[in-house]
Amino acid sequence: MKAGYVYIMASRKNGTIYIGVTSDLIGRVHQHRQGLVSGFTKQYGCKLLVWFEAHENLEDARRRELQMKEWKRSWKIRLIEENNFDWLDLYPTLR
Incomplete structure (x- = not known):
C-alpha cells in the first residue's frame, strides 16, 4: 500500500484553510498552487x-x-x- 499524507492549505495566515489527503504531496500541492484543482482551494485561493x-x-x-x-x-x-507559527509556505521545503 502507498504512503499517504494529510495536509493543510491556507489562503494566508488565519485565512481560509483546507484539509486534504494524497499519496503524492509534492504533485498535489503543485496542483493547488497552480489553480489546477477545481473547487474549494481554487475558489478561496488556498495556495500555501x-x-x-x-x-x-x-x-x-x-x-x-x-x-x-x-x-x-x-x-x-x-x-x-x-x-x-508564521504560516510560512512549506512547499519549497519538500524539494
Missing part, C-alpha cells in the same frame, strides 16, 4: 502549504483527514501554529 503529516499508508491518512475535518477551527489553527 502550512502543515502536513506523513502516514505509512493512505488509509491511515484518510482516517486522520476525516477526523481532522470534524475538529473546531481553533484546533486546526493550534496544530498549524505548533510547528509553523
Whole structure:
C-alpha cells in the first residue's frame, strides 16, 4: 500500500484553510498552487502549504483527514501554529 499524507492549505495566515489527503504531496500541492484543482482551494485561493503529516499508508491518512475535518477551527489553527507559527509556505521545503 502507498504512503499517504494529510495536509493543510491556507489562503494566508488565519485565512481560509483546507484539509486534504494524497499519496503524492509534492504533485498535489503543485496542483493547488497552480489553480489546477477545481473547487474549494481554487475558489478561496488556498495556495500555501502550512502543515502536513506523513502516514505509512493512505488509509491511515484518510482516517486522520476525516477526523481532522470534524475538529473546531481553533484546533486546526493550534496544530498549524505548533510547528509553523508564521504560516510560512512549506512547499519549497519538500524539494
